[in-house]
Amino acid sequence: MAILLTGITAATMTGGYGLIPDAALLIEGDRIAWTGPRSDAPKGHETLDFKGRLVTPGLIDAHTHIVFAGNRAAEFERRLQGASYEEIARAGGGILSTVTATRAATEDDLIAQALPRLDAMIAQGTTTVEIKSGYGLTIADELKMLRAARRLGQLRPVTVTATHLAAHAIPPEYKGNPDAYIDDVAIPSLRAAHAEGLVDAVDAFCETIAFTPAQVDRLFTAARALGLRVKLHAEQLSDLGGAQLAARHAALSADHLEHLSPEGIADMARAGTVATILPGAYYTLRDTTPPPIAALRAAGVPMAVATDCNPGSSPMTSLPLAMNMACTLLRMTPEEALLGTTTHAARALGLTDRGTLAPGQRADIAIWDAGHPAELSYRIGAEALHKSIIGGRL
Ligand code: DI6
Ligand code: FE
Numbered sequence: 001m002a003i004l005l006t007g008i009t010a011a012t013m014t015g016g017y018g019l020i021p022d023a024a025l026l027i028e029g030d031r032i033a034w035t036g037p038r039s040d041a042p043k044g045h046e047t048l049d050f051k052g053r054l055v056t057p058g059l060i061d062a063h064t065h066i067v068f069a070g071n072r073a074a075e076f077e078r079r080l081q082g083a084s085y086e087e088i089a090r091a092g093g094g095i096l097s098t099v100t101a102t103r104a105a106t107e108d109d110l111i112a113q114a115l116p117r118l119d120a121m122i123a124q125g126t127t128t129v130e131i132k133s134g135y136g137l138t139i140a141d142e143l144k145m146l147r148a149a150r151r152l153g154q155l156r157p158v159t160v161t162a163t164h165l166a167a168h169a170i171p172p173e174y175k176g177n178p179d180a181y182i183d184d185v186a187i188p189s190l191r192a193a194h195a196e197g198l199v200d201a202v203d204a205f206c207e208t209i210a211f212t213p214a215q216v217d218r219l220f221t222a223a224r225a226l227g228l229r230v231k232l233h234a235e236q237l238s239d240l241g242g243a244q245l246a247a248r249h250a251a252l253s254a255d256h257l258e259h260l261s262p263e264g265i266a267d268m269a270r271a272g273t274v275a276t277i278l279p280g281a282y283y284t285l286r287d288t289t290p291p292p293i294a295a296l297r298a299a300g301v302p303m304a305v306a307t308d309c310n311p312g313s314s315p316m317t318s319l320p321l322a323m324n325m326a327c328t329l330l331r332m333t334p335e336e337a338l339l340g341t342t343t344h345a346a347r348a349l350g351l352t353d354r355g356t357l358a359p360g361q362r363a364d365i366a367i368w369d370a371g372h373p374a375e376l377s378y379r380i381g382a383e384a385l386h387k388s389i390i391g392g393r394l
Pocket of ligand 1: 065094095098168205233236281308310311312313314
């Protein structure tokens with residue numbers, strides 16, 4: 001049950017790239033047992049030679065909404081004619097149009113529609129995917145989405161983590177009454193989903209078109225009473241102080257952050273909250289206020305990079321493309337971008353068993369048609385994955 005990979009350049013992602021040229025890596029069962037220079041490799045194992053290819057930890061997509069029905073191409077056309085994302089949302093379109101389609105879909109429909117997205121992610125090197133609910137907005141429909149996410153994790157070898165996001169939008173039946181929605185749907189659906197083992201983390205959308213910090217605070221208090229970690233869509237379209245709220249709840253991550261304030265950065269740094277950067281949404285919405293990457297870097301806040309794959313603001317499945325955008329549009333370095341889809345993405349999900357190529361870590365490994373890790377961020381929309389190994393299996 002042991003196999004030695006040879007002929008590889010290993011980017012271990014321990015303290016930066018952690019490059020080992022002419023490396024070898026031993027897998028035993030579903031774990032990495034050893035990695036180092038090929039000349040020091042343990043002898044007597046079956047070997048697989050990868051002819052100089054780059055090997056990295058399997059990529060981790062720490063923020064996605066891939067379970068949904070339908071698509072929003074018509075909204076895309078309206079935005080190109082001048083309507084803004086917020087105008088469309090306020091007029092009952094946007095997220096709510098996906099809610100209508102998702103409520104009408106069965107759990108099996110949702111799985112059938114999400115599988116091609118999951119497979120596209122896997123084909124680009126992703127081995128762990130976070131999936132959020134948030135297009136059901138009733139107790140039954142949120143549970144349906146979370147069950148679909150769990151089943152997706154059984155249908156493919158990747159790890160799926162499920163995030164409860166009932167506080168994503170205010171459905172028409174609660175229009176003007178978001179507090180009642182939090183009490184009647186968001187918190188009860190969280191308790192029901194948690195009782196069914198469907199929740200790994202709790203998220204919310206803190207925004208003028210969604211929920212206020214006080215409403216999110218009540219949800220997060222309920223989540224933490226259940227022993228669940230939280231994360232937050234914060235400061236995407238405006239600054240409501242969501243990052244400070246997230247930090248106060250020891251959040252795993254605060255995500256988007258285009259309008260993040262210096263106070264938000266300081267609080268995240270103190271709390272150890274990861275900044276999850278979502279360049280696909282920035283690009284799709286043709287945003288002109290980039291998240292404060294240089295200030296986050298200076299404050300030592302770890303940055304993750306994710307696709308935010310969703311039908312409205314980021315219909316994107318490729319993490320290498322997200323890394324390219326993070327560098328070109330937002331000025332992250334290629335090393336930060338790869339840390340953001342490996343080590344820091346693991347941290348944004350609260351996972352300590354993956355994200356580096358180190359002994360004892362899960363054998364989730366991506367093998368690339370590339371020689372140096374900067375190539376992953378440099379190419380635009382390339383299909384650079386040679387093979388992946390998930391849980392020790394090629
Ligand atoms: N921010 C986002 O980028 C996604 N959700 C959110 O709160 C967008 C979801 C959508 O438009 O369908
Ligand atoms: Fe999102």
